[in-house]
Amino acid sequence: MALRRLFSVFIGLILIVAGLASPARAASTTGFQAVDISGDGGVTLKANWIAPAGDGRHPVIVFPSSWGLNDAEYLAQAKILAGKGYVVVSYTPRGWWFSGGTIDTAGPLDMADLSRVLDWTIANTPADATRIGAAGISYGAGISLLGAGADKRIRAVAALSGWSDLVYSLYSGNTRHLQSSGLLQLAAQLVGKPSPELTRMLGDFNGNTNVEQIKAWGRARSASTYLSAINANQPAVLLANGWGDSFFPPNQLTDFFGKLTTPKRLELRPGDHAIAELTGVLGLPNDAWQSLYDWFDHYLAGTDNGIESRPAVHIDPLNADGESYPTWSALAGTTRRYGLGKIRLLDGTGLLGGAVSSGWTKKLPTDKDTVANGGVVLLTNGASAITGQQPSIWLPFVDRGRAGVWAAERPSRAQLIRGVPKVHLELSGAADTGTLVTYLYDLDNLGNAKLITHAPVTWLSRTSSVDVDLFATAYDLPAGHSLTLVVDTVDPLYYDENASGGSVTVTGGSYVDVPLR
Incomplete structure (x- = not known):
C-alpha cells in the first residue's frame, strides 16, 4: 500500500507540474476536483474532473486510465482540454490503485462502470449530454473503443495504443506472447487487485492450458466482437498505434479499421506500446495528441477544421516522411x-x-x-x-x-x-x-x-x-x-x-x- 501511495503521489506531482508548465490555452478552468464515482454494483471509482470556468454546457471527454496507472495519468492533458472548452473526467477503472472491486480487464463490469461515469458526469458537471467522447491510452483506449459499442451516448472515440482483438494480441501467429503478457501480469500484482477470473486466465495462458476458454474470454473483451454495435451507434473513431507495438501489434487494427462504417481515421507511427503518446502525457507538444484535439474539436465541439475531409489513413514510415492514403489497402x-x-x-x-x-x-x-x-x-x-x-x-x-x-x-x-x-x-x-x-x-x-x-x-x-x-x-x-x-x-x-x-x-x-x- 505504501508503494502504491508513493507512486501515485509521484505521478500526480510530475503531471501537475507538466500541466502547469503547458502552453496557455484559450479559457480559464475550474481547477481539478477529486471525486468518488459509484460504479456498477456500488464499487467506488476514484476520479478527478476539470471544466471551463463560467456558465454553459460543454462537450465532454472521459479518460479511463491505462493498465497499471491511475486517474492522475491525464492531469496535464485534462488541463489543456479544459482550457480548450471541454469538461474532462478521468477515472481509475475498478481493481486498480484505490478504486474498489477487482480487475475486469475491459469486461462487462468495466463497460457498466463507464456508463455510470457518464451518468455521473451528466448529473454533476456542466456537461452537454449530446456531445460525449471517450479516450485513453492502452487499457483506456480499449475500454473507450469497447464502450462506443456498449453506450450510444459516446459520439467520438480516440483510442491511442489500444487493441481491437485481444485474442490476436495474446496469440498472434498462434503463438503466446511471453514478455508482454508477463509485464501485464506484474503490473496487476503490484498495483492492482486481480480478479479470480484474471488470475485463472493468466495461469492457464502461462501453462498453455484451457486455450479455448482464454480465447472466449478474450473475444468478449475485443471491439471486433462488437463491430456491428459500434457501426450501428456511429461514433467517430480515431485509432492511433505504433508500428512496433509489442502488446497490440497493428495488424488487428488495420483489419478492424477496414470494417468500420463510422467516421474513422487510422494513424500509425514508429515506436512501441504507448511511446508515441508519451510526451503528450507530460503536456508537451505531440502529434498523436494533436490528432486527438482535432478529432474531438470537429466531432464534439463542432469546429470546422477539415479533418473529416483529410485522407482517412496517415502513416509515419519508420525511415521516411509522413504519408496519407484514402484507405489502408491503398x-x-x-x-x-x-x-x-x-x-x-x-x-x-x-x-x-x-x-x-x-x-x-x-x-x-x-x-x-x-x-x-x-x-x-x-x-x-x-x-x-x-x-x-x-x-x-x-x-x-x-x-x-x-x-x-x-x-x-x-x-x-x-x-x-x-x-x-x-x-x-x-x-x-x-x-x-x-x-x-x-x-x-x-x-x-x-x-x-x-x-x-x-x-x-x-x-x-x-x-x-x-x-x-x-x-x-x-x-x-x-x-x-x-x-x-x-x-x-x-x-x-x-x-x-x-x-x-x-x-x-x-x-x-x-x-x-x-x-x-
Missing part, C-alpha cells in the same frame, strides 16, 4: 514475390528473389537461439522511436547452423515497403507442434542489418507448411541494400512450442510476398 500498389533459393555452401546464405524454386532444404534446430530477435518489449522499439534508428544486428553473427538466411540482390533504386509482408514456408520433418520466427531485414554493404518487421508462427498439429503474416510496416529499403530474410526457432519475446533437441526443415517452394508502393 498503401501498396503491387506485391512482389521473392522465392527462397538453395543455401550456398560458401557463406551459408541463400538467394531471396526470382522464381519459387524446389530441390533444396535447410534444417533448423528447434531449441537454439540466434542474435536475430524482435528485441525487448517496450525498450527496443521504444528506443528506436526516440533515436530514429531501427534495431540492428551484424548479419555475419547469425549462426547459419541455427537459422536460415536468404538475401536478395541489391536494387539500383529504393524500394518502398508498405503493408503486411507475408511469408510462406514449406516444411519437412516438422514435429506435431512447433514454432518458427521470421525476420525481415535491411542489409547494407558492411553486414549491418536493420530490422524492418518480424512475426512468429506456431502450429499445433502436424503440417507440411506454414504461412506467416509479418507485422505491418512502412519502410524505405535504400538503393544498394539487400532485403534479407532470417528464420529461426527461438525468440525471447514469445513462448515456443518446440521440443528440445528436435529440428524442422524448410524446403523448396517457400517464398515471401512483399507489398510495395
Whole structure:
C-alpha cells in the first residue's frame, strides 16, 4: 500500500507540474476536483474532473486510465482540454490503485462502470449530454473503443495504443506472447487487485492450458466482437498505434479499421506500446495528441477544421516522411514475390528473389537461439522511436547452423515497403507442434542489418507448411541494400512450442510476398 501511495503521489506531482508548465490555452478552468464515482454494483471509482470556468454546457471527454496507472495519468492533458472548452473526467477503472472491486480487464463490469461515469458526469458537471467522447491510452483506449459499442451516448472515440482483438494480441501467429503478457501480469500484482477470473486466465495462458476458454474470454473483451454495435451507434473513431507495438501489434487494427462504417481515421507511427503518446502525457507538444484535439474539436465541439475531409489513413514510415492514403489497402500498389533459393555452401546464405524454386532444404534446430530477435518489449522499439534508428544486428553473427538466411540482390533504386509482408514456408520433418520466427531485414554493404518487421508462427498439429503474416510496416529499403530474410526457432519475446533437441526443415517452394508502393 505504501508503494502504491508513493507512486501515485509521484505521478500526480510530475503531471501537475507538466500541466502547469503547458502552453496557455484559450479559457480559464475550474481547477481539478477529486471525486468518488459509484460504479456498477456500488464499487467506488476514484476520479478527478476539470471544466471551463463560467456558465454553459460543454462537450465532454472521459479518460479511463491505462493498465497499471491511475486517474492522475491525464492531469496535464485534462488541463489543456479544459482550457480548450471541454469538461474532462478521468477515472481509475475498478481493481486498480484505490478504486474498489477487482480487475475486469475491459469486461462487462468495466463497460457498466463507464456508463455510470457518464451518468455521473451528466448529473454533476456542466456537461452537454449530446456531445460525449471517450479516450485513453492502452487499457483506456480499449475500454473507450469497447464502450462506443456498449453506450450510444459516446459520439467520438480516440483510442491511442489500444487493441481491437485481444485474442490476436495474446496469440498472434498462434503463438503466446511471453514478455508482454508477463509485464501485464506484474503490473496487476503490484498495483492492482486481480480478479479470480484474471488470475485463472493468466495461469492457464502461462501453462498453455484451457486455450479455448482464454480465447472466449478474450473475444468478449475485443471491439471486433462488437463491430456491428459500434457501426450501428456511429461514433467517430480515431485509432492511433505504433508500428512496433509489442502488446497490440497493428495488424488487428488495420483489419478492424477496414470494417468500420463510422467516421474513422487510422494513424500509425514508429515506436512501441504507448511511446508515441508519451510526451503528450507530460503536456508537451505531440502529434498523436494533436490528432486527438482535432478529432474531438470537429466531432464534439463542432469546429470546422477539415479533418473529416483529410485522407482517412496517415502513416509515419519508420525511415521516411509522413504519408496519407484514402484507405489502408491503398498503401501498396503491387506485391512482389521473392522465392527462397538453395543455401550456398560458401557463406551459408541463400538467394531471396526470382522464381519459387524446389530441390533444396535447410534444417533448423528447434531449441537454439540466434542474435536475430524482435528485441525487448517496450525498450527496443521504444528506443528506436526516440533515436530514429531501427534495431540492428551484424548479419555475419547469425549462426547459419541455427537459422536460415536468404538475401536478395541489391536494387539500383529504393524500394518502398508498405503493408503486411507475408511469408510462406514449406516444411519437412516438422514435429506435431512447433514454432518458427521470421525476420525481415535491411542489409547494407558492411553486414549491418536493420530490422524492418518480424512475426512468429506456431502450429499445433502436424503440417507440411506454414504461412506467416509479418507485422505491418512502412519502410524505405535504400538503393544498394539487400532485403534479407532470417528464420529461426527461438525468440525471447514469445513462448515456443518446440521440443528440445528436435529440428524442422524448410524446403523448396517457400517464398515471401512483399507489398510495395
